[in-house]
Amino acid sequence: MSEPPRPSRGGRYVLTLAALVALTAASWGLAQLHLGELGPAIALGIAAAKASLVALLFMEIDRYGTASRVVAVVTVVFIALLCLGTGADVAMR
Amino acid sequence: MSEAYADRASREHALYLGMWVFLGSETLLFAGLFGLYSAYRAGYGQPFDEALRHNEQWLGSVNTLVLIVSSFFVAWAVHLTRNDRLRGALWSLVAVVALGLTFLGLKAFEYTHHLREGIAPGALYHYDLLPDPAARIFFTLYYFMTGLHALHVVAGLTVMVWLIRRIRRRRIDAHHHTELELGGLYWHLVDIVWIFLWPLLYLTG
Numbered sequence: 001m002s003e004p005p006r007p008s009r010g011g012r013y014v015l016t017l018a019a020l021v022a023l024t025a026a027s028w029g030l031a032q033l034h035l036g037e038l039g040p041a042i043a044l045g046i047a048a049a050k051a052s053l054v055a056l057l058f059m060e061i062d063r064y065g066t067a068s069r070v071v072a073v074v075t076v077v078f079i080a081l082l083c084l085g086t087g088a089d090v091a092m093r
Numbered sequence: 094m095s096e097a098y099a100d101r102a103s104r105e106h107a108l109y110l111g112m113w114v115f116l117g118s119e120t121l122l123f124a125g126l127f128g129l130y131s132a133y134r135a136g137y138g139q140p141f142d143e144a145l146r147h148n149e150q151w152l153g154s155v156n157t158l159v160l161i162v163s164s165f166f167v168a169w170a171v172h173l174t175r176n177d178r179l180r181g182a183l184w185s186l187v188a189v190v191a192l193g194l195t196f197l198g199l200k201a202f203e204y205t206h207h208l209r210e211g212i213a214p215g216a217l218y219h220y221d222l223l224p225d226p227a228a229r230i231f232f233t234l235y236y237f238m239t240g241l242h243a244l245h246v247v248a249g250l251t252v253m254v255w256l257i258r259r260i261r262r263r264r265i266d267a268h269h270h271t272e273l274e275l276g277g278l279y280w281h282l283v284d285i286v287w288i289f290l291w292p293l294l295y296l297t298g
Binding site for chain 2: 010013014016017020021024027028031039040043044046047050051054057058064065067071072074075078079082083085086090093
C-alpha cells in the first residue's frame with residue numbers, strides 16, 4: 001500500500017520464483033512418465049499449488065484487507081461449486 | 094482526489110477492493126471455460142488426448158516459464174518501488190514487457206504452425222490426420238481459451254507500458270504507487286490463468 005510506505009523484503013520473491021520453477025519442472029517431468037488417469041489430477045494439483053504461491057506471495061493477498069480476502073475466498077468457493085456441478089453432471093451421464 | 098472519498102486511504106481501499114472483485118470475475122470467466130473443457134474431455138477422452146498430444150509441449154512449457162519469470166519481475170518492481178528504488182523498478186517492468194512480447198511471439202508461431210496444417214477453430218478445421226469431430230472441438234476450445242488469454246496479455250502489456258511511462262515521469266514513487274500494485278495484481282492473474290491452461294492443453298494427453 002502507499003501510505004505509510006511499508007518496506008518489503010526481496011528474498012521471498014526469489015524463493016517463490018525458485019519454487020515455481022521447480023514445480024513447473026516437476027509437472028513437466030511427471031507428464032513424461034505417462035501416469036494414465038492419475039496424470040491430469042497430479043498436473044492440476046501442482047498447478048493449484050503454483051497458483052496458491054503466486055496469490056499468497058506475489059500478489060500478497062493478506063496485504064489488502066479483509067474485504068479483498070472475502071472476495072478471493074468467495075471466488076474459490078464458486079469455482080469449487082462449478083467443479084462439483086460439472087463433475088456431478090459428467091458422472092451421472 | 095474524488096469527493097466520493099473522505100481521504101486517500103479510503104480511495105485506495107475502494108480501488109483495491111474493486112480490483113479484487115474484477116479479478117474474481119475474470120477468474121470465474123476462465124473457470125467456466127475450464128469447466129466446459131473438462132466436461133467435453135470427459136466425454137471424448139481418446140480423441141481429446143490425441144489432439145492434445147499434437148500441441149508442441151516445449152512451446153507451452155517455455156511460455157509457462159516466461160510468464161512465471163515475468164510475474165516475478167512484476168512483484169520485484171513493486172518491491173523495489175516500495176523501497177524507493179525506482180530505476181530498478183523501471184527496468185523490472187521493461188523485462189516484463191520483453192517477456193510478455195516473447196510469450197505472444199511464441200503463441201503467434203504456434204498459431205501459424207497450426208493454421209498451416211489446417212487446424213483452425215470451428216467449421217474452418219480441416220486437418221486430415223485428426224479427423225475426429227472431437228478434435229475440432231478440442232482445437233476450437235484451445236483457440237478460444239488461449240486467444241482470450243492472449244488478449245489479457247496484450248491488455249496487461251499496455252498497462253505495463255503505461256506504468257513505465259508513469260515511473261519515468263516520476264508520477265510513481267515509494268509513497269504513491271497504487272496503480273503499480275493494481276497493474277501488478279492483474280498481471281499475476283494472467284500468469285495464474287496460464288498456469289492452469291498449460292497442463293490442460295499441453296501436458297495431460
